[in-house]
Structure formats: structure tokens, C-alpha cells
Amino acid sequence: MNHLLGIHHVTAMTDSAERNYDFVTKVLGMRLVKKTVNQDDIHTYHTYFADDRGNAGTDLTFFDFPNLPQGIKGTNSISRIGLRVKSDAALEYYRKRFDEHNIKHDEIKELFGSKVLPFEEADGQAYQIFSDEHNEGIPGGIPWKKGPVPEDMAIYGLGPIEITVGYFDEFKTALTTIYEMRIVEEHDDVALLEVGEGGHGGQVILRKDSEKQAQQGYGLVHHVSFRVADEDAINAWMERYHKLEIGNSGIVDRYYFKALYARIGHILIEISTDGPGFMGDESYEHLGETLSLPPFLENQRESIESQVRPFDTIWKGE
Template sequence: MTNNSLLGIHHVTAITDDAERNYKFFTDVLGMRLVKKTVNQDDIYTYHTFFADDVGSAGTDMTFFDFPNVPKGIGGTNSISRPSFRVPNDEALSYYAQRFDEFGVKHDGVQSLFDKKVLPFEEADGQLYQLVSDENNKGVAPGIPWENGPVPTDKAIYGLGPIEITVSYFEDFKKILENVYGMQTIVEETDVALLNVGEGGNGGQVILRKDTETPEARQGYGEVHHVSFRVKDHDAIQAWHDKYTELGIGNSGLVDRFYFEALYARIGHILIEVSTDGPGFMGDEPYETLGEALSLPPFLENQRDYIESEIRPFNTKRNHDK
């Protein structure tokens, strides 16, 4: 592994039609911490929310663009088809299955996938997810469970798990993941492969599925927008920009998102981002009140009054008297 290698999954971004409902589901049901409530830097009239571990560690955050008027997405091939979240062990899956029953969350019960236990479920908007057990898992280290969340810390989600991608051009896409992104195929079965990223394990894996029968997915709420993979720092992401240029892969150029640097490239139908591990989410808000106020990067701060007058407010303050 070189200093420029991908280290694992950085974040996954999906689309919601209701930031407030989505917030309640991720915090009150899943027990993930809202570590940043900001706006989409490319569309300041919409929210961008980040749910992660206790301190917003890279590799733990599921993020959402809030597009209230976007049509519902349609699942299908040539899409990022299912994000997943890590929990400490098999017992935690049983805990969540019971919790989902209590909250009326649609789920498929505990199952096995690549010799590990998983719990597939979906949000009210139809977005598909699954929990994956870290029991006997090795590889990319997890994050830190939300200390003051509603789920006991020995059961709670503490990182992103394998990201599932479904394409009709399975072999071609797998070669790109291997040859361009340095991923290693560790399991290959009929129409599905498991690839390691960085140190691998649940925090550094891609599940690639082949589907030539289902119509193409249509992006909208309830669908994933993009996946991001981790790199160490500015030098590493600059090396990726140079690599894309050398290979003739169209890309966004380096983008400073304040919380991290980003680089985007569309590979077939799949938008892949490369992001730096830092600076992170702890620099502009106190730990105790992360995500409770609207946070803006410095280049948008002079528009705060206008943004706050245009964007629909919703309350993310937590009870600190626990």
C-alpha cells in the first residue's frame, strides 16, 4: 500500500425528500449522531446533513442532500444499490431487529452474506440499507459509538460497512476497481464479487453485483447519489488528480469542502469521490453540540442571513441533561 492508496470507505451520500424525517430516523432509530447540519455547497437552498460516529470520524458518515421537490428514485441496475453500517457483533443485529419491530421499520431479518451476519432494512422513503456484524471482522478500524445516543454503545452503529454497487457491465467495472482504484477481489461467485479496499474488512469493502435484466435505476429521493473513498491528505488526493489526468479520466478537479478535500469522477454510471480524512467535523463546533446549529464553511458565512431566511429550519437540538 502506498501513501496515496485508498484507505477504505469515507462516506456515502444519498438523497432525501424530508431532512427532518430523515434526521429523526437516523438519530432516534438508528442511533447515529448528526455531526454537521449544513447546506449543499453547490445548491445553498438545500440541506446537507452528516450522520456519523461520536466524533465524526472519516469512514463513519452517511450524508444526505435534501431535495424536497425531487421525484422518488427508482431502484435498478447501474447504481449504488445499498449502503451498510457496522455494528460490533451478531448480538447487536438481534437488538436492532427488535428495535426495528418496535419502530415499525421494514426489515428482512438477520441473514448471512459472505460468511457474516447482516440485517437488511429500509427507510420510509424506500432507501435500502443493511447492518453488518463486525463479529470476527478484521481490517479497517471502526469509529466510536455515539456516547449520548439512544442505542447502548455496545450495540450501536459505529461506522460504514461494505457498499453495494450493481451494474450491467460487471467485468469491465470490476477491472476498473482493481486496476485504477487498487481494490483486490477476495471472493467471486456467480454475478457477485467482494473486493477489499485498503486494509479491507467491513470498513473497506465493495460488494459488486451483476444485473443485466433490471432497468436502469433513476436517481431521486430514496437512492444513493455517490460513494467516497478515503485518502490520507492533500498530497494523496493531488496524486489521484494527477492519476486521473494521466489515464484520461474526466474529473472535477480538487474541491475544498472545508471539512475535507474532494475529487469526483464518474465511472460508467457511478459517481466516485475520493476524499481526505481531514480536517474533519470538530473544528467549527463544540463536541457537546455538534450538528445542533446551521454550520457554514467560511466562504458561505457572509451569506448566512440570506441562507437562513431561505432554508426551511428544523430543530436538531438534543437533551444534554442525560
């Protein structure tokens, strides 16, 4: 089966891996499952936050670029990250939690039939949490069992990813023809599309905005990735790109998964395999506690560790 199965991960940019770690673990209650380096810039961190076991479809990841300027929000960008909780009651829990931690947020509102809670990280990164109370489709993951948020309230997966473009009709056509997304609902300047079994774990919210162009920097999203089952499936996608004459990266071995990148307009879209996953080089009990390097970087460990500043990611509880 070569079809997209849903969202695999979302990767954003932060100005501080330490502050971001505190926010995602201590406030959002997501587990750090891998602390590694950006394989394309090995002297900077790449952190992966996910569910209890790092399942595909739950990964929120960050590149740490301390010297990058702050991003400027605008059109032609991935404009908001979606996260999932099990119920409307969990949204109310996070609303109160955000007040306690002085996190900037809007009030709970309705979007495409689901209750959502929009909020921002300190660096301006935009998120919204979706309630799965009336959601059907791709299942969520496993809430972090030892995290600071009760399991029945905790974030347990990625929700709809929001993309804003000036070329709305053209991009919508690309999503439906290249990636075989289905239009669920559409209005003049916004459309909801989905892949796989559908629901929050496989949805894209596409918005039209022809105003100010976004400029990449910290506080913005770098790319979104969609899931495929295995190596055969990602090979089939590379062949599909070639037939459609879409420029792409070729298949890249990220050790934790295989990846294939293509830029559609301004948006970097990755396709990733569900496995091997994050459990192969660390035990369940100690995920994310030390710097993990894929085998092809292990011989550079001493040099890498001398250049990335250490920071403590051993979870001691809130």
C-alpha cells in the same frame, strides 16, 4: 501514502431532512455531527451523521431535495448502504428495535461469511447492517456516547457499499485497475472487493443485473467516497486520473475535507481526505445543533437562513 484507506462517506438523497433526522438519530442511533448546506445548491440542506466525533469512515450524509421525484431502483446504481455494529448480538438488538419502530426489514442472514440485517427507510432507501463479530481490518469508530442505543450495540461505522451494474466485468476491472481494489471472493454474478486494511470498512459488493435502469431521485444513493490520508494523496489521485485520461472535477475544497469526483460508468465516485474533519467550527457538546457554513459561505448566511426552513436538531434524548 496515496492508496485508498477505506470508505470515507456515503451520500444519499432524502425528501425530508426532518423525517430523515428522526430516523437516523432516534432509530439508528447515529449522531448528527454537521447540519450545513449542499455547497452546490446552497438553498438545500446537507446533513452528516457519523460516530461520536465524526471520524472519517463513519459518515452517512444526505442531500435534502424536497421537490425531487422518488428514485426508481434498478441497475447501474449504488444499490445499498452498509453500516457496521460490533457483534451478532447487536444485529439481534436492531432487529427487535426495528420491530418496535415499525421499520421494514428482512431477517438476519449471512453474506460473505458475516451476519447482516437488511432494512429500509420510509422513503425506500436500502441499507444493511453488518456484524463485525468475525471481521478484521479497518477499525470502526466510536459509538455515540449520548445516543438512544447502548454503546456496545450501536452502529459505529460504514460497512460494505453495494453497487449493481449491467457491465459487471468492465466495472470490476475498473475497480481493480483504477482504484487498486483486491478481489476477496467472486461468484457468477457477485464479487466482494476491498481496499486498504480490508474488512467491512473498505469493501464493495459488486452485483450484476442487466434489467431495469435505476433513475435518480430521493430514496437512492447519490455517491460513495473513499478515504485518502491528506492533501498530497488527493493531489496524487488527480494526477493519476489525468494520466489515465479519466474526466474529473479537480480538487474541491469542502472545508471539512478536500474532495475529487469522477464518474466511472454510471457511478459517481469521490475521493476525500480524512481531515480537517467536523470538529473545527463547533464544540464536541454542540455538534450539529445549528446551521454550520464554511467560511466562503458565511457572508451569505442571512440569505441562506431565510431560504432553508429551520428544524430543531438539539438532541434531547429519546
